[in-house]
Amino acid sequence: DSGVTQTPKHLITATGQRVTLRCSPRSGDLSVYWYQQSLDQGLQFLIQYYNGEERAKGNILERFSAQQFPDLHSELNLSSLELGDSALYFCASSVRGAANEKLFFGSGTQLSVL
Amino acid sequence: AQKITQTQPGMFVQEKEAVTLDCTYDTSDPSYGLFWYKQPSSGEMIFLIYQGSYDQQNATEGRYSLNFQKARKSANLVISASQLGDSAMYFCAMRGVITNAGGTSYGKLTFGQGTILTVHP
Numbered sequence: 001d002s003g004v005t006q007t008p009k010h011l012i013t014a015t016g017q018r019v020t021l022r023c024s025p026r027s028g029d030l031s032v033y034w035y036q037q038s039l040d041q042g043l044q045f046l047i048q049y050y051n052g053e054e055r056a057k058g059n060i061l062e063r064f065s066a067q068q069f070p071d072l073h074s075e076l077n078l079s080s081l082e083l084g085d086s087a088l089y090f091c092a093s094s095v096r097g098a099a100n101e102k103l104f105f106g107s108g109t110q111l112s113v114l
Numbered sequence: 115a116q117k118i119t120q121t122q123p124g125m126f127v128q129e130k131e132a133v134t135l136d137c138t139y140d141t142s143d144p145s146y147g148l149f150w151y152k153q154p155s156s157g158e159m160i161f162l163i164y165q166g167s168y169d170q171q172n173a174t175e176g177r178y179s180l181n182f183q184k185a186r187k188s189a190n191l192v193i194s195a196s197q198l199g200d201s202a203m204y205f206c207a208m209r210g211v212i213t214n215a216g217g218t219s220y221g222k223l224t225f226g227q228g229t230i231l232t233v234h235p
Contacts, residue, residue, distance in 0.1 A: 002158070002160075033222075033223070035225075042225060042226075042227050042228065043205065043225035043228075045222045045223065045224065048222060056222050058222055088157060090159060092159070092223075099145065099146070099147050099209050099210070100147050100164065100166055102149065102161045102164055103149075103161070103223060104161065105151075105158060105159035105160075105161075106158075107156075107157060107158045108157050108158070108159075110157075
């Protein structure tokens with residue numbers, strides 16, 4: 001158990017809908033990362049937060065948004081969902097977000113858009 | 115831009131033998147970190163080993179070692195004495211360094227496409 005909690009584990013929804021994925025980092029970790037894993041794109045970095053502030057941005061679509069709350073949990077919001085958004089979404093955390101820190105990953109949320 | 119290349123889509127190894135999973139990288143960052151993660155069929159991502167670009171010695175973690183050749187920009191993972199439970203997808207990843215005005219260094223983790231390792235009894 002990595003200590004990173006993601007909910008829900010599975011999500012099935014329809015095109016055009018909006019969903020929220022939730023992540024609780026390991027106790028003491030200030031930095032949260034979101035990744036998307038799909039068969040054709042592999043593991044893609046979406047966004048990183050550190051202590052409530054956006055730190056780095058990757059290939060995140062405009063239809064997607066995220067935030068990190070004062071209690072350090074994070075939410076990834078996906079709107080106007082398309083079939084291609086079906087993927088495994090990972091949250092990861094590290095202590096400060098320093099370059100040499102290993103990331104601890106949650107077990108992921110499997111999103112299926114029908 | 116950072117790039118990680120894993121050229122072996124799949125690898126097979128006999129139980130108790132050693133196996134090397136290849137990883138090459140490309141970056142213009144003077145300082146970076148290299149990671150290996152394991153993803154079993156259950157889906158979670160498990161950290162295996164880390165190597166810093168300025169580390170003089172190759173990293174080792176139990177049965178895992180990282181063969182770091184900086185001039186060749188390679189960071190191969192060596193698994194000794196393979197076990198059936200080692201069957202999984204293995205990802206090489208790299209993290210560049212961005213230092214902000216406050217002195218905090220950070221960077222996104224860029225992953226390779228992965229190598230599926232199958233351990234035969």
